[in-house]
Structures are given as structure tokens and as C-alpha cells.
Amino acid sequence: TVLHLDTHAMWINPDNPNHVLFGNDGGLYTTYDRCQNWLHLNNFSITEIYAITHDQEQPYNIYIGTQDNAALFGPSTHRPGDGLIDPWQHVYIDRWGGGDSYFTYRDPTDPGVIYYEHQFGGMIRKNMITGQKHGIRPSAPEKEGRLRFAWMTPFFPSAHTPTTLYCGANRVFKSTNRGDNWQVISPDLTLGKDPPNTRYQAITALVESPHQSGVLFAGTDNGNVYRTRNDGKSWQAIHNGLPSYAVTNLALSPHDPDKVFVTFSGLGCDDFAPYVFRSDNAGNSWRSIAAGLPLETVHVLREDPRDSDTLYLGTDLGVYQSSQGGQNWISLRGNLPTASVQDLFIHPVQRELVIGTHGRGVFILDLSKKKKE
Numbered sequence: 122t123v124l125h126l127d128t129h130a131m132w133i134n135p136d137n138p139n140h141v142l143f144g145n146d147g148g149l150y151t152t153y154d155r156c157q158n159w160l161h162l163n164n165f166s167i168t169e170i171y172a173i174t175h176d177q178e179q180p181y182n183i184y185i186g187t188q189d190n191a192a193l194f195g196p197s198t199h200r201p202g203d204g205l206i207d208p209w210q211h212v213y214i215d216r217w218g219g220g221d222s223y224f225t226y227r228d229p230t231d232p233g234v235i236y237y238e239h240q241f242g243g244m245i246r247k248n249m250i251t252g253q254k255h256g257i258r259p260s261a262p263e264k265e266g267r268l269r270f271a272w273m274t275p276f277f278p279s280a281h282t283p284t285t286l287y288c289g290a291n292r293v294f295k296s297t298n299r300g301d302n303w304q305v306i307s308p309d310l311t312l313g314k315d316p317p318n319t320r321y322q323a324i325t326a327l328v329e330s331p332h333q334s335g336v337l338f339a340g341t342d343n344g345n346v347y348r349t350r351n352d353g354k355s356w357q358a359i360h361n362g363l364p365s366y367a368v369t370n371l372a373l374s375p376h377d378p379d380k381v382f383v384t385f386s387g388l389g390c391d392d393f394a395p396y397v398f399r400s401d402n403a404g405n406s407w408r409s410i411a412a413g414l415p416l417e418t419v420h421v422l423r424e425d426p427r428d429s430d431t432l433y434l435g436t437d438l439g440v441y442q443s444s445q446g447g448q449n450w451i452s453l454r455g456n457l458p459t460a461s462v463q464d465l466f467i468h469p470v471q472r473e474l475v476i477g478t479h480g481r482g483v484f485i486l487d488l489s490k491k492k493k494e
Contacts, residue, residue, distance in 0.1 A: 124143065124145065124159060125145045125147020125189070125219060126145065126146055126189060127189055128143065128144070128145045130143070130144035130145075131143055131144070138155065139153055139155045140152070140153050141155070141156060146169075146189035146219065147161070147190065147219070148161065148162065148165060148167060149162045150162065166201060166481060167480060167481060168185070168187055168480075168481075168482040168483070169188035169190070169480050170186070170188075170463055170478060170479055170483065171185075171186045171187065171188065171221075171273055171463055171477075172185070172223050172225065172463065172464050172477065173185050173186075173463075173475060174224070174225060174226055174227075174466065175197070175468060175475065176227040178232075180198045180471075181196075181197050181468060181471065182194050182195060182196055182197065183196075183475060183483060184212075184226065185225060185477060185483065186222035186223040186225045186238070187221075187222055188479070189219040189220065189221055190219060190220075191211050191212065191215070191219065191220045192211070192212035192213065192222035192237040193209050193210060193212060193225075194209070194210055194225070194235070195207075195208050195210065197473070197485065212225060212247060212249070213237070213245075213247065220239060221239060221240050222237055222239065223237075223238050223239075223240075223273040223274065224236075224237075224238055224273075224277065225237045226278055228246070228278065230299070233248055233249050233250045234246060234249065235247050235249055236276075236278070236300075238274060238276065240272050241272060241274065242258045242259075242268070242270030242276075242288070242290060243256070243258055244257045244258050244274070244276055244300065245257065246299060246300055255300070257286075257296070257299070257300025257301070259290065259294040259296075260303075262305050268292070269290055269291040269311070269321050269323045270290045270291075271289075271321050271323040271324065272320075272321065273325070274290070274323075274324075275288070275324060275325065275326055276288040276289070276327070277329070279329060279334070280329060281334035282297070282334065284297060284298060285297050287327060287329060287337065289323070289324030289325075289326075289327040289339055291310065291322060291323050291341075292305055292306075292308065292309055292310065292324075293305075293306050293310070293324065293337065293339055293353060294306065295353065306349075306352060306353025307347070307353050307356055310324060310341055310345055310347050310356065311324070311341045312345075313345065313358075314343040314344050314345055320342060320389070321342055322341070322342065323341065324341050325340060325342045325368050326338075326368045326369065326370055326383075327339045327340075327371070328371045328372065328373055330373055330378060331375050333350075334352070335349070335351055335353075336349070336350050336378075337349050337352070338371045338373065338381060338404070339356075340368025340371050340383060341367075342367040342368070343365060343367070344360060344363060344364055344365035344366055344385070345360050346358070346359050346360040346371070346383055347360075348403060348404050357404075359400075359403075359404030359405065361406075361407075362406075362407055363383065363407060364385050364387065364396055366385040366386055366387045366390070366392070367386050367389065368383060368384070369385060369386045369419060369420050370382075370384045370419075370420060370421045370422055371383050372421075372422045374424050374429065375424060375426045377429065378403070379400075379402055379403045380399070380400070380401055380429075381400045382397070382398065382399050382400075382424070382432075383397075383398050384396060384397050384398075384419040384421070385398075385419070386418045386420070387418070388418055393417065393418055394411075394416055395414040395415070395418070395419045395436065396419060397410050397411040397414070397434065399446070399447055410448070412448075412449070414434075414436075414441065414450050417436035417437045417438045417439070418436060419434060419435070420436065420437070420461070420462060420463050420464070421435040421463065421465050422434050422435075423466065425467055425488075426467055427469070427472075428444075429446075430443075431443065432446065432447055433453075433465055433474060434450065435462030435463065435464065435465050435476070436461075436462060437461045437462075438462075439453070439454055439457060439459065439462060440452070440462055440465070440474075440486075441453065453486065457476070457484055458481045460478035460479065460481040461478060461479040462476055463477050464477040465477070467488070472487070472488040472489040473486065473487055473488060
């Protein structure tokens, strides 16, 4: 067995030094011959997920980007221990079984094509039938310096025009031909703030209105939040009164085109407080809806597609739900392990909350059986 990259822990049996346990980004390995041969103990559900999406199949498939275990997809109906061969498939794989991956999407125009990315904007479009891959990372405009990409670069196919992609570096880019060519549609949105926890000065959150094409919101790792209503022809700063921390998530209401949510992380400044804000006027003003939440960094917020008052929140330690638009929160812990919840989505047809954890894999909560508090 070839050992996985990035070692984090090692234990040597004090009663038998030939027996060693080795922990790395690929999981747990053991040897009984003093590291000559290794056995991969790969029956643990310990995937470290960064981002999670789904397709429109019935049953739908789940797509995940992981820490050093590449991008994968699998059927939402699979449950560990159901006696079937593990149906999860790698979008790509290398000799080490590694590679950091983040946002992963099935191409809306071609079910045989998947978009995925590596760190710092390394976006790729892959034909899963032929294996052909195309790098689609945008380049800097002429006579400008290098682009600055976040470690986890936000990009997505447009819900209004499926051949259109949007991507955030320190500027926003748009492609109308699935990433073959890009145009710049924003100035540098990271300017004006330089807090001590800024790492890359890049866009960390980028979303498109589900109600109207060309309405976009962008957030940066130094606390800037911007809005455009005309597909990038003009941008308005809407971060007055918001913290100068990294934006972890922007969420737009599927019910109200003027309702916007934004979350921040103060981890870079040893600040573990939850930062969750809501606007009911498209970002012109904000109010905190973090009251009652514990000291846990917030990573993601989603509004229920069937109930505009119900919100779901993913934090460093779990999932919370509000049935009153953020006025109060309850834990949805149940049998969910204590793990960092990096991403969520709510399947609008199946009524399932799909939870991507950084360390314990994927969990699904059946919302059709969930009662309001």
C-alpha cells in the first residue's frame, strides 16, 4: 500500500515496536513489520468535506470536494452498512489518492461533464466519458498584476443560463462558453480594508440571485460585501456596519429577492463568536441574527425553499435551525457527530437537508419528518 500524503499522527506500540499506527489525510494505516508493509484501515467515515452540491437525477447524486481526497460523487440513497459495494466514484484520482478539491458541479448542459477545482482557482472541466480535461482558470487582464484567488475559490454555473459560469478571484469573472473564455465584470473588490487576519485578499463568497439574471453578491476575506444588479456593469459596496472578517457565506432567499444573509469568520483573530447577518433590503442595511447561538464559527446558512421563515446554519460544531427567520435557534444535533459543518443544501423535491462535515463525511436529515420548534 502506498501511504497517503500529509502525516498528522503516529503511534508506536510500546509492547511491540513493530506495530505502528499512522494517521494522515488519507485516514488510518497500520503496520506489523516495522513500516515495511502497510494496511489502510479504510472503513471509517472520516471524509473532510469543503463543499457539497447535487444534480437533478432521481435519485439525486451528491458531489463533494474534499481535503486531499479529491472530488467525488455518489447516490443520495446509499447508506453505510447496507451491504452494497461502495458506489461513490472519484471525479479524478492520482497516485496518492489525494488532491484538495472544493466546489464540484455536474454540468447542467451535459450530464457527462463535471466541473471541479483545486486550490487557488485551479478550475477544471472534465468529460467523464472520455476522460478529457480542460483547465478553465481565468487569467489576469492585460497590463495588470497577478490575480489573487482564495484557497477555496467560489465559482458556479448560472441557474439562468447554464452555459454561463461565474468565478471570483480579487475580481469577478464571467464566461458564456463553459469556461473557455472569461471576461472581467468587476473592479478589485478587496480594496479598502486590511484587517490583521487577511490572508489572500480575495473573494471568498459569490452568489447569483435565483430571481433575476445578472444580480450578484460578492464577499471577500477582508470583510467587503458588494452587489451588482446589472451583471457587473456597476457594483455597490454594502458592508457598512459589518465586521472586517472573512466572509464565509452569502445566501440569497429563494422567496424574497431583497432578502440576503452573510456570515463571517473571526478565527484568524482568535474570535470564535458567531457572525450572522440578515438584510431585507438587498444589503442596504443589516441586522445580526446570531442571538442565542453558542461561540462557534459559522460557515454556511441556507433558507428553506418551501418555508421563508426556516433557516439552517452550519457551524464549527454542528447544525442549528430557526423557524422564525433567525430570531432564535435550536440545535439539530441528534446523532450528528461533533464536527465542523462546512456546507449544506436542501433538496427541494426530496425534502432532505444534506450536511457536509469536515471530518465525518455526509449526513442527511429527512425534513419531511421534522417538526417546527
